[in-house]
Amino acid sequence: MSGDLDRRNASSVHDIASERLEAIDQRYSPGRRRLVDVLANASHPLVTTEITSATDELPQSSVYRNLSILEEAGVVVKVLTTGERAAFELAEDLKGHHHHLVCVDCGRVIDVDLPDQVENLLSDGMSSLVAARGFTLIGHRLDLMGRCDQCSRSRREESFSTSSVK
Amino acid sequence: MSGDLDRRNASSVHDIASERLEAIDQRYSPGRRRLVDVLANASHPLVTTEITSATDELPQSSVYRNLSILEEAGVVVKVLTTGERAAFELAEDLKGHHHHLVCVDCGRVIDVDLPDQVENLLSDGMSSLVAARGFTLIGHRLDLMGRCDQCSRSRREESFSTSSVK
DNA sequence: ATGAGTGCAAAGGCTTTGCATTAGG
């Protein structure tokens, strides 16, 4: 289901992005290419502020506008993790199928891969279950929620200083 | 990990909500009770507009403010589904552990339960994987993405009218 | 009476849109 698509090299990402934009009559402009570049090099979904600061030659409006177009073209997807601002990453078939490991305290997100066994269970294994609800299964989104080392540590320190208050 | 907690009856939900608010020195006011009621009767996470229309005796500000307090108390959680507005549902231990079936076209969300086999795999089975990344596993969030009957149907109709354009 | 909770309205912040300018085909 993923396989060879998981190992897109940098150039093919741009090629595909270009193709998909063409498919909806859009150009692969320098600004859009820049956005794809930034997202391709990120190891986690980026919120708009991260994107604008990483590409500060691009004005906010262009970032938002092009992100929206890239999303429409199926090049990027909007992902929602901790509950604050929207974040973006490359579409699954460009970035490779993966999941997120989210720190419930600081909101940090790390990309992770799951064993094939789990992936198969979540794709093939669930199709009948969703069919019973009148749905056709297309994919899944799994976030593993936890606490990162750093946050675990500061939590421990807190417990030391404050006995039980707050 | 869930078990008996999964079958909260209506009264215990309010009892627990009351307890948790007390725990952070907040009252279980009528407005807050109303919000819990609405969320308890929902079969899917509600966006704020759904909540305000369901409880139109409550002004927006109270809805937001109380939702925020209920969240702080651990009575409700903010969930993010398709990528637009924030939605709310009762906390896992009040509503029971479950997952979401999301229509990628219309954004409709339905609550679903997964087989124990899958749940176990996602909880116990993944802890070592996340530990390798320096995380302590707390839980998981799984959305099954698909297309609902209704959207599948309108999609088929589209294909009839337009040959391949757009 | 005293403080929490409420409601209205205004402010805030992220996101979108209008419009004139620039650039690619």
Place this chain on the structure above:
DNA sequence: CCTAATGCAAAGCCTTTGCACTCAT
């Protein structure tokens, strides 16, 4: 040349906040 893409600024929309009023303790 003509349309798409860009940049700036203004507008929009969801959400938060200030402040006075009401209710419960």
